[in-house]
Amino acid sequence: MMRDTATMRERLSALDERSAEIFRRIVESYLESGEPVGSRSLSRLLPMSLSPASVRNVMSDLEDLGLIYAPHISAGRLPTQGGLRFFVDSFMQVSDLSPEDRASIDRQVRRSEPDRPVETLLTQASQMLSGMSRGAGLVITAKSDTMLKHVEFVRLAPNKALAVLVGAQDQVENRIIELPSGVTGSQLTEAANFLNAHLAGQTLGELRRQMEKVKETIRRELDTLSQDLVERGLAVWSGGTEGDNPTRLIVRGRANLLEGLDGAEDLDRLRMLFDDLEKKDSLIEILNLAETGPGVRIFIGSENKLFSLSGSSLIVAPYRDEENRIIGAVGVIGPTRLNYSRIVPMVDYTAQLMSRLAR
Template identity: 60%
Template structure:
């Protein structure tokens, strides 16, 4: 799978290049051999596609090139670009469109990234803070998803752990019967979550209250992961203060809430945007396939989670990922962090391959930073 990594800082007017982004040495050499005239014609073909979704022909190109060329000369260049695998003709005697390889080359090596304007920054921050103030974290993340869908022709998406970045206010153990109890988690944002817990055999009658008191004395606005780490670091203190079975109950309760089975949450907004500006019947078929992809939440979460692997924005184009191999879609995503600088989720945009990458990349990047600041400040 090919990915493009854009550093979080200094996005303005940067060109992106990742060595080895092409699938074969011959493709890399063919691209490297492009002269300035070929690059200019290729740029116009890509930018026309990103704007209109339509093929562009030699006659139209001859009118818009900085250094005018005859249609015949342009056709010769287009033939070379097609041989290099960068463009193709969707129909006989039609204009040309970029291939996925061509889009990757454009994004990696030619595209100039703009910046988020002062007005856009203020609007993003105001909307996010308003959504976070007095509401749950999910409300703020939903707003991030909605906001990104509004600046693209795609769907805004967010994936995060349901509880990994939520700060706790209270924990309580509630006995259901002799073998089971509920772990009740009350967060600072007012949300409540219950998890089922198997009780150790022979547990003393007051152990549930004692375990809850022990944890509540150490919560101090910590996340579940932070609390588990703090208890682990003070294991000797816990063993002195609690009997063996109650200590096991504390450990079991924390393991239940932050174990590997913890589910991930996917938020998608703006799917209706994908129905706008359809060009042909095959576009509708493609969007239907993308809708089916988005319904397969596990696969979408898995793809988004791959953007957690490092700093900055990552771009996945078309069949570079098997999830989008049929719908021919792209994804632009960036990770966000909690107060301890731990990556706890991803925000992004999914849409057609003709997304406005130069505009959406900095918007996704800045939105991820705003979400991180909100988490750092405890909303």
């Protein structure tokens, strides 16, 4: 039965040092092997001399606190979800990322070419997190509102044009847009010239809001077809209609989550997890989780509704743009026995790196 973490901390503080040591050994053994540990094995691991019978008495107290449980009769003990949370909050030592891990991340996630697509960078980060954590690496990005310096329309067909968008950092994005009926080549040029004249130092979102305020001026400067074309271009680049979902998800290393599964029930839970991840609301939920606190956040099992049925853990951190706005999140999904102390600094450093590379 899960207990409130504060209550468990208060009650455990009333126990002696050996009780805390036995609890810590049970959790560390579980995180390493995933197997229950018994009193005989624990008595050999402890730095103090205790008989298996004395260890069993302490284990019984820990079980009463809701920190550990027996998966079956006569089995050893495993930490409960509440016990894992208590361990992470009170016992886990998070050290700095090792120089080797830092160098490995820098090597695998890099932007060697200025015009390399952002998608490539996101995939690199996801693959790296998967490989180093042995979980599934997760990267979410919300569509950034790029600072622009040039726009151009290229006709592809009577009713289609290629809209070429050049950002302040010389990144190029191409979109196909539908043309208003009857638009001419000169109107395409007129619309592009109008946008370029107003782009200086603005994002498309800012420009779109400005256009809303000066619609009467636009009508005077442009004819109806050119005005329609301008509005279509602005809508495409600044995220489309209100119902659109510009959030993207990249997950690498799903096969890692198959390791150690016991049977059909575990496979069903895993399928449920990835079904949830593919839903739009789940992407927004993960971004919200990353935003609700500073730095890295850890969610164990059912602590968040997204993973309540699959029983997975999530370690996640936001990354930001040059104005310190959250534009995405990086993280690791895995079983509850993730190596939290190693993965937390890894996710933290990757989020910092993504923030630098995204600018």
